[in-house]
Amino acid sequence: MPTERATLAEELLRGAGLRSTAPRRAVLEVVLGTPHASSGDIAGQLARAGRATSRQSLANVLDDLTGAGLLRSTQPAGSAVRYEARVGDEHHHLVCRGCGTVVDVECAHGAPPCLLPAGDPGFPVVERAEITWWGRCAECAGSPAR
Amino acid sequence: MPTERATLAEELLRGAGLRSTAPRRAVLEVVLGTPHASSGDIAGQLARAGRATSRQSLANVLDDLTGAGLLRSTQPAGSAVRYEARVGDEHHHLVCRGCGTVVDVECAHGAPPCLLPAGDPGFPVVERAEITWWGRCAECAGSPAR
DNA sequence: CGCCGTGTTTTGACTCCGTCAAGAGAAGGT
């Protein structure tokens, strides 16, 4: 299965017009396998797999992949930026206040901005709505607040 | 007007059961006058007014005021935490991608979570929905992206 | 086949924001 993901990563990169380099493939494979990973999570996985990269490279790669539309980023309040490879739709996120786990939530509308502000927004351009729900996952439903 | 805001701050603090101290009044006055200010913004204003406080004190005060329900915090992706004194409703925010300006958007529903995830959320508890719209303010409607 | 230019990665230093820990100081009750 690493092979499957490896060739998938390769194809995705070429399809986006990016050079298929080792760090890019490695990062993309990690995000494909671990949605909502932070840059720290990714660095950890890469290091454990013997494919460590510098912080700066990781940042470059994540920027490149995001810019090319292969990744999407999201940043729940209080958290580092998280990356996911699910880019084909306008889904949203539900975050656990206890452990920080993020799960995807289908968007009821589909097309951005997917929801319009009530009343006059005050800005001439409104491109996108981002909805974050906060709650508690099954494991954290017992008390301790964050 | 500083006087008005000063006595208002005093009343708010006492009403919330907090001691009315100089740093708390000062911070509250700044946030009353500058909604969506970051801790850095607040520190700057305090310093310019000759009422500088340490970073730690500022953090303490902001935590206390937020915990007492006098302030609400929000953190648009890529920004520092921002504070506002509008705590009576469940409004949302519209953020300019160019300059970071934040404006309030009325909530069409009113009561939290104000919007429910479509389909099975996956968590047993969903307390709150937070909606952030991204766009461009009048001044930034000309090109440069962020 | 080998050179060269562009795109990619690495290194190292730095900033910003937030937090931990512990001591100094002020407020209010008895």
Added chain:
DNA sequence: ACCTTCTCTTGACGGAGTCAAAACACGGCG
């Protein structure tokens, strides 16, 4: 007036992101 408790300050630290510049690798061209 004293003492307990809350509040504020100081100083050190860590995580996450960024800037700048040097090293490297790929791929086209001569």
